[in-house]
Each structure stands twice: as C-alpha cells, then as structure tokens.
Amino acid sequence: DGGITQSPKYLFRKEGQNVTLSxxxxxxxxxxxxxxxxxxxxxxxxxxxxxVNDFQKGDIAExxxxxxxxxxxFPLTVTxxxxxxxxxxxCASSGTRNTGELFFGEGSRLTVL
Amino acid sequence: xxxxVQSPLSLVVHEGDxxxxxxxxxxxxxxxxxxxxxxxxxxxxxxxxxxxxxxKKSGRLSSILDKKELFSILNITAxxxxxxxxxxxxxxxxxxxxGPGTSLSVIP
Numbered sequence: 001d002g003g004i005t006q007s008p009k010y011l012f013r014k015e016g017q018n019v020t021l022s023x024x025x026x027x028x029x030x031x032x033x034x035x036x037x038x039x040x041x042x043x044x045x046x047x048x049x050x051x052v053n054d055f056q057k058g059d060i061a062e063x064x065x066x067x068x069x070x071x072x073x074f075p076l077t078v079t080x081x082x083x084x085x086x087x088x089x090x091c092a093s094s095g096t097r098n099t100g101e102l103f104f105g106e107g108s109r110l111t112v113l
Numbered sequence: 114x115x116x117x118v119q120s121p122l123s124l125v126v127h128e129g130d131x132x133x134x135x136x137x138x139x140x141x142x143x144x145x146x147x148x149x150x151x152x153x154x155x156x157x158x159x160x161x162x163x164x165x166x167x168x169k170k171s172g173r174l175s176s177i178l179d180k181k182e183l184f185s186i187l188n189i190t191a192x193x194x195x196x197x198x199x200x201x202x203x204x205x206x207x208x209x210x211x212g213p214g215t216s217l218s219v220i221p
Contacts, residue, residue: 035211042201043201059210094209103158106155
C-alpha cells in the first residue's frame with residue numbers, strides 16, 4: 001500500500017541528546033514537510049523540501065535539521081539546541097504542485113525527560 | 114509574515130446543530146486553501162478551494178472561499194458526535210501553513 005511511514009511512534013530522550021525521526025514515503029511525491037504540534041495547537045512548519053537535495057526552513061526551524069538525499073526519505077533531527085522539543089511531530093508529502101493536498105504519516109511523539 | 118487565523122478556537126454544540134467555522138488568511142503567493150479534520154493523530158483531507166464563490170460539498174460538510182475578503186468558511190449541518198475533532202485550515206503558498214485549528218465538541 002502507498003503511504004507515509006513515520007518511526008518511531010513514541011520516543012523518549014534525555015536532555016542534551018540528539019534524536020532523529022524517520023519519514024519514508026512510497027507515493028513518488030516530490031514535496032515533503034515536517035510539522036510540530038503542541039497540545040491544543042495547530043501545526044507549525046519546521047522544514048520543507050520540494051525536490052531532492054533541496055530544503056527550506058519553515059517558521060520554527062531553530063534547533064532542527066533535515067536532509068533530503070533520496071526522494072522517498074526526509075529525516076528530521078531534533079538537536080540539543082531545541083529548547084522545548086517535547087511535542088508531536090508530523091511528516092507529510094504532496095504530489096503535483098497543482099493539488100496542494102498533503103498526505104500525512106501517523107506522527108511521532110517525542111518526550112524529553 | 115504569512116498568517117492563517119481560525120475562529121472560534123473551540124466550540125461545543127449539541128447533536129443536530131449546524132456550525133460554521135471560520136478561516137482568514139494574510140499571505141503572499143496564494144495557491145489554494147485546504148481544510149483538514151484531525152481526530153487523533155494524522156489530519157485527514159476534507160476540501161481544497163482555489164476559486165472564489167464555488168461551494169464544495171461532501172455530505173453534511175460544505176466550504177466556500179472568498180479570495181477578495183481573504184477568508185473561507187466550513188459548514189457542518191446536522192452535527193453528529195463523530196464530527197467531534199479539530200478542524201484545521203491551511204493555505205498552500207510555496208509551502209503549506211496551518212492555522213491554530215478549531216476544536217469542535219458535539220455532545221448528545
């Protein structure tokens with residue numbers, strides 16, 4: 001089945017540790033996105049990539065890094081520089097630029113202890 | 114700065130009521146406006162709107178866009194408990210940005 005797979009679903013880390021969240025899609029989509037969602041809030045854009053080997057910062061990129069070496073993969077690293085990393089992280093992708101519709105993964109919930 | 118605003122932020126209604134959710138935006142390079150429903154984890158797609166004045170319908174849900182006044186509404190008629198969710202409005206620029214969402218609770 002085509003879709004987006006995020007892993008892990010739940011992750012705990014200690015303060016000061018980097019952690020990488022995986023996002024893989026087999027939809028052959030060009031564009032991929034990472035969002036952060038805090039309780040009771042909407043989705044805030046961290047990074048996005050419209051094509052392989054290229055990505056742009058979103059509204060809250062500080063303390064995060066990404067790579068887009070393959071079309072199907074867009075991993076997000078939450079670094080120790082991110083001051084408040086506990087959140088729900090959603091990865092999404094979209095196909096042709098005409099549609100705008102995003103397809104989402106099931107999310108990764110990160111808790112910093 | 115590009116911005117998407119939604120109102121109300123939360124809403125409690127009884128089954129059978131009709132609700133109207135609002136979304137306004139201030140953005141450059143507008144391409145389309147999107148509505149999503151989020152119940153637990155991943156948002157699910159409801160509508161994409163690109164042209165003013167053309168209503169999109171899906172069952173009891175409908176939505177319309179006004180590009181002159183820069184807003185959209187999402188209507189839900191004859192609400193059911195299964196409509197309880199967060200409704201997210203988003204705008205597609207050269208990226209997709211979201212509003213804060215409206216949390217809808219439908220009580221029996």
